């Protein structure tokens with residue numbers, strides 16, 4: 001059988017496989033704790049539900065403009081004014097089926113085969129595959145100091161004449177690291193100077209802790225004309241707990257948005273009108289849900305940090321935002337040949353805890369697992385306790401999961 005070179009180059013996701021096994025086990029009644037998830041557990045805002053329901057009730061469910069209905073564009077324009085102090089026009093805005101599609105369509109609009117796209121590692125799993133789907137070459141950058149905070153000089157070193165774009169995701173999936181205002185200023189200036197596209201993936205920008213404020217990249221742009229190569233991506237998935245609705249957006253220069261719209265029009269004809277209505281409801285409605293979620297996540301982050309601190313040998317950087325904690329279990333990695341996928345499978349098999357192995361995010365050192373703080377406090381405390389029981393030889397020999405008594409015979 002013959003398949004396309006690009007199709008064959010796209011990696012299978014170990015995460016999906018692990019999630020599938022976890023789902024099957026849960027359906028069989030197994031006491032799964034899911035620390036692998038990338039979505040808040042809170043309900044979508046009532047204004048989103050009512051707005052979508054009212055449209056559904058009308059029965060008038062039609063095609064929309066490929067780049068989004070005017071009401072959604074207006075809501076995005078208002079959001080951009082509020083959080084980025086920037087007034088944009090409808091022609092600068094495209095709404096897509098998730099921030100994922102906005103990024104994909106942006107890359108399709110700018111990347112030629114063999115051109116390179118740079119992004120700091122560890123990185124969101126989809127960046128390399130999206131670049132490959134465009135025939136481009138993904139270039140992950142590993143900060144030289146081994147931290148999760150890239151410096152401009154790390155990036156400068158990998159820029160070549162083939163570099164087309166840089167993607168920055170802050171706060172970051174999977175590390176939770178929020179890059180400094182100085183770094184954002186430097187990268188905006190650098191991209192302008194080198195005439196590179198800069199895609200700011202701001203999907204977690206309001207889910208930040210310890211009194212931090214979202215960073216506005218436009219503050220550092222000298223060129224805010226229609227020649228600007230700054231693309232800002234955001235969406236409702238994370239901050240409004242609306243992952244299943246699939247609405248994200250990009251703000252960019254008018255020509256770029258026109259090309260993105262042309263591409264999107266041939267892919268999906270634009271997002272479903274029902275979920276566009278829901279996003280309008282969320283963006284224009286009562287905003288307390290976002291702050292409530294942020295507070296819950298900060299509290300969960302604190303509990304995760306406290307529990308991991310009590311776990312000898314586990315190294316991690318305290319997350320500044322998002323709902324992830326990227327922890328290095330390398331002290332316990334020998335049994336797994338330092339392969340986090342083997343560790344993740346073992347944890348799922350022995351104590352029914354689902355995590356995401358760090359190699360999925362391009363992490364090449366240590367034995368990292370991404371742990372999610374989206375679940376309940378009980379999920380976090382019990383999940384870490386179970387992980388500790390499997391890995392740490394100093395933990396007691398027996399563990400109870402509900403009524404079930406487990407006896408450790410491998411350490």
Ligand SMILES: Cc1ncc(COP(=O)(O)O)c(C=O)c1O
Nearest residue numbers: 098099100124173203235237248
């Ligand atoms: C860094 C990052 N960007 C973009 C997305 C995609 O968001 P959406 O659900 O809006 O497609 C995700 C989702 O996991 C993400 O983690």
